[in-house]
Amino acid sequence: MKTxxxxxxxxxxxxxxxxxxxxxxxxxWLLNRxxxxxxxxxxxxxxxxxxxLLGPDATLxxxxxRERIEHDAELFFIQVQNRGRQTRxxxxxxxxxxxxxxxxxGAHATISLNDVGPVLVSEFGEGGWRILLGSRLEPVRRVLxxxxxxxxxxxxxxxxxxxxxxxxxxRFTLRPISSIERTARKIGGHNLGxxxxxxxxxxxxxxLSRLLNETFDRIEAAFxxxxxxxxxASHELKTPLALIRxxxxxxxxxxxxxxxxxxxxxxxxxxxERQHQIIESLLFLSKAESGVLTxxxxxxxLPDWVHAFAEDAAVLAEDxxxxxxxxxxxxxxxxxxxxxxxxxxxxxxxxxxxxxxAGSLVTLQSCRFPGGWRWVVEDAGPGLPEEQLKxxxxxxxxxxxxxxxxxxxxxxxxxICKSIVDLHGGTIHAENRRDRTGxxxxxxxxxxxxxxx
Numbered sequence: 170m171k172t173x174x175x176x177x178x179x180x181x182x183x184x185x186x187x188x189x190x191x192x193x194x195x196x197x198w199l200l201n202r203x204x205x206x207x208x209x210x211x212x213x214x215x216x217x218x219x220x221x222l223l224g225p226d227a228t229l230x231x232x233x234x235r236e237r238i239e240h241d242a243e244l245f246f247i248q249v250q251n252r253g254r255q256t257r258x259x260x261x262x263x264x265x266x267x268x269x270x271x272x273x274x275g276a277h278a279t280i281s282l283n284d285v286g287p288v289l290v291s292e293f294g295e296g297g298w299r300i301l302l303g304s305r306l307e308p309v310r311r312v313l314x315x316x317x318x319x320x321x322x323x324x325x326x327x328x329x330x331x332x333x334x335x336x337x338x339x340r341f342t343l344r345p346i347s348s349i350e351r352t353a354r355k356i357g358g359h360n361l362g363x364x365x366x367x368x369x370x371x372x373x374x375x376x377l378s379r380l381l382n383e384t385f386d387r388i389e390a391a392f393x394x395x396x397x398x399x400x401x402a403s404h405e406l407k408t409p410l411a412l413i414r415x416x417x418x419x420x421x422x423x424x425x426x427x428x429x430x431x432x433x434x435x436x437x438x439x440x441x442e443r444q445h446q447i448i449e450s451l452l453f454l455s456k457a458e459s460g461v462l463t464x465x466x467x468x469x470x471l472p473d474w475v476h477a478f479a480e481d482a483a484v485l486a487e488d489x490x491x492x493x494x495x496x497x498x499x500x501x502x503x504x505x506x507x508x509x510x511x512x513x514x515x516x517x518x519x520x521x522x523x524x525x526x527a528g529s530l531v532t533l534q535s536c537r538f539p540g541g542w543r544w545v546v547e548d549a550g551p552g553l554p555e556e557q558l559k560x561x562x563x564x565x566x567x568x569x570x571x572x573x574x575x576x577x578x579x580x581x582x583x584x585i586c587k588s589i590v591d592l593h594g595g596t597i598h599a600e601n602r603r604d605r606t607g608x609x610x611x612x613x614x615x616x617x618x619x620x621x622x
Contacts, residue, residue: 173343174336174339174340174343177335177338177339177342177343178332178335178336178339179332179335180335181331181334181335181338181339182328182331182332182335185327185328185331185334185335186324186327186328186331189323189324189327189328190324193320193323193324194320196316196320197313197316197317197320200312200313200316201309201313204309204312205289205309208289208304208309209277209289209291211304212245212277212289212291212293212302212304213291213293215244215245215302216291216293216295216300216302217293217295219238219247219249219295219298219300219302220293220295220296220298220300222237222238223237223238223249223296223298224296225296225297226297227251227252227296227297227298229257230257231257231258234249234257234258235258238258243260243262245260245302245303245304246260246262246263246268246282246288246290246302246303246304247259247260247300247301247302247303248260248263248267248268248300248301248303249298249299249300249301250270250298250299250300250301251297251298251299252297252298252299254270254299263282264284266282266283266285268280268290268301268303269290270292270299270301271290271291271292271301272292276291276292277289277290277291278290279306280303282303285305286305286306286307287305287306287307287310288303288304288305288306289303289304289306290302290303291303345368345374346374348365348366349365349374349377349378349381352364352365352366353365353381356385361385361388361389361392362389364382364385365378365381365382365385366378367379367382406448407445407448410441410444410445410448413437413441414438414441414442417434417437417438417441418438420434421434453585453588464505464506464509464592464593465506466504466505466506466593467504467505467506467507468502468503468504469502469503469504469505469507469510470502471498471499471500471501471502471503471535471542472495472498472499472500472535474503474507475495475498475533475535476495476498478511478514478515479493479495479533481515482514482515482518482533485515485518485519485522486518486522486531489522489523489525489527490527490528491522491525491526491527491528491529491530491531492528492529492530492531493518493522493530493531493532493533494530494531494532494533495532495533495534495535496532496533496534497534497535497536498535499535499536499537499542500537501537501542503541503542503614503616504616505593505614506592506593509589509592509593510589510593510614512585512589513585513586513589513590513612514533514544514546516582516583516585516586517544517546517583517586517610517612518531518533518546519582520546520582520583520610521546521547521548521550521608521610522548524548524550524551524608525548525549525550526549526550529548529549529550530549531546531547531548531549532545532546532547533545533546534547538613540615540616541595541613541614541615541616542613542614543611543612543613543614544611544612544614545609545610545611545612546609546610547602547607547608547609547610548607548608549605549606549607550606550607550608551606551607552601552602552606552607552608553599553601553608555601558598558599558600558601561583561599562583562584562586562587562597562599563584564580564581564584565580565581566580566583566584583610586610586612590612590614593614593615594614594615595612595613595614595615596612596613597610597611597612597613598610598611599611
């Protein structure tokens, strides 16, 4: 929204400034044309007066002409010719220079005279005389320069004013959209019933609000279906598995020491347990991704909480024939849901144990960083190809690494880890170790509010 406000403000200011520049440029051009036209009209009037002063006698000599037009010669560059275009008089301010013949009555042209600069020249045929008049254009240029300076200040002021007005206009115009955004952000898995207030009228904002509310209605219905599915799946899938397990256990005493039958029964129980874990994992992912789960954050004292987990991790490592060690344990408080974070570490360590050869080492680092905590689990396994690292947190993902599987499992453990991290507002990623072969799983959890969901 802020970016759109800035874009709207800049666009508004740009349009206003561009219009102002165009208007002032046209105004400068019209001002120049008007001043030139004024000089041309002044020349025409002056030529008529000079012709009247000179009279019809085209035989006057220079002294007689000077005496008759002496006053006017101080205001203009004047050059008087007879009908044969013989120059009979030049005003002293021409300093010996000559005004060019324009070959047409009432013609006008701009020339440049030495030591004078640009001059507007007009030629008129009056009675028996041809009169050429010139006026300096420097005053016109000076007026235009002053105009350009004033126009520049006006453009600068207009740009600043349009930015301020554009910002206020954008904020005022987008205020209803900001209200829609704030309300939409409040809607989550824990309060799907909240709706955006529909403004009065039947304009675009009202239509947008109604459309969004209809969308939220569909989302709420979909969430309801997810919740219902979760409840149904919990009952319809877990109950039959429990019955299968119960009936299988009842068969055990009747096998009469049949080794092959007992082995098959044990495989059946293991598969039932595996299916039970898959169902539990899928139900958890469904709840997490649908926004049904709400994380209640509580303060966890570190490193005590990590050491308590390490005792269980050591048992898992011993059972797998692998060593487990905590390398770094900073002191502090992490706010989070203890049960979910413990499941996160169990899944990470279990994944590392499955990838590790007997006698190798799995380590855990718990480090404080500005704004949160970083957990790093490292194994000494074969690692993963780079193209597989990006998909390691996908569901049902199990890879072969350097010819060896990363161990038995259903491929949901790391997907659950990512969901738990997302619920806490953190990040998780995998990378190969640089010091040796092996995989590093890095979790960063921010310090957050007491409730997330």
